Amino acid sequence: MPNILVVEDEAHLAEGLQFNLEAEGHSVETVGDGVEAAALLESDGDRFQLVILDLMLPGMGGFEVARRARASGNYVPILILTAKDDKRDLIRGLEEGADDYLTKPFQLDELLARVRGLLRRRRWDGAPEGDSLRSVVIGGATVHFDRFEIETPSGTVNLTTREAGLLRALLERDGDAVTRGELLEEVWGLRPETRTRVVDNFVVRLRRYLEEDPSRPRHIVSVRGHGYRLVR
Numbered sequence: 001m002p003n004i005l006v007v008e009d010e011a012h013l014a015e016g017l018q019f020n021l022e023a024e025g026h027s028v029e030t031v032g033d034g035v036e037a038a039a040l041l042e043s044d045g046d047r048f049q050l051v052i053l054d055l056m057l058p059g060m061g062g063f064e065v066a067r068r069a070r071a072s073g074n075y076v077p078i079l080i081l082t083a084k085d086d087k088r089d090l091i092r093g094l095e096e097g098a099d100d101y102l103t104k105p106f107q108l109d110e111l112l113a114r115v116r117g118l119l120r121r122r123r124w125d126g127a128p129e130g131d132s133l134r135s136v137v138i139g140g141a142t143v144h145f146d147r148f149e150i151e152t153p154s155g156t157v158n159l160t161t162r163e164a165g166l167l168r169a170l171l172e173r174d175g176d177a178v179t180r181g182e183l184l185e186e187v188w189g190l191r192p193e194t195r196t197r198v199v200d201n202f203v204v205r206l207r208r209y210l211e212e213d214p215s216r217p218r219h220i221v222s223v224r225g226h227g228y229r230l231v232r
């Protein structure tokens with residue numbers, strides 16, 4: 001049974017999330033403090049399959065919790081819940097290693113759909129058997145999907161589930177261009193018409209790992225007015 005950590009200091013919201021996630025068959029732990037959440041995620045990387053993380057928390061903010069989890073090598077999918085309806089905050093959350101976000105107030109159905117998507121993605125990317133895309137060479141880097149790692153000439157980089165998902169979606173097109181909308185739908189489970197820079201933001205992250213000169217990308221290439229394509 002998937003074990004979900006809910007980090008939320010508003011008790012009524014934490015209880016509501018726990019009730020609804022348990023009704024879906026998940027096992028849930030709740031924590032209302034950022035310091036406690038970071039300590040849990042730093043000490044045991046395998047305990048949780050998903051973290052639902054509020055940003056405004058006592059003790060330590062959600063950005064810092066996410067950053068510390070990633071710095072300690074914990075790549076559990078993180079879904080940010082935030083009352084801050086500010087793009088810069090959301091993008092910062094994704095830059096700190098979160099996989100997805102929802103803005104409060106949110107629809108319960110949408111939250112549960114995102115949770116299902118993130119848990120499914122985790123199984124997918126981790127599935128070792130019958131998987132033709134376990135590792136792949138792109139330019140001077142080797143991507144290991146089974147280990148969530150990229151070996152680059154300057155060292156090994158850990159991938160988040162969404163970074164791996166985006167790379168995989170590009171690879172599956174075998175060099176053909178993919179639109180932002182298709183990527184939003186496939187990788188993030190968002191509607192194709194959603195207005196967001198999430199795809200472009202993640203492409204910037206991947207280019208930092210894969211490109212010799214990220215300002216002149218040769219592997220993840222922009223297709224003007226359309227999207228991206230991957231050149232191995």
Ligand code: CA
Pocket residue numbers: 008009010054055056057
């Ligand atoms: Ca809060």
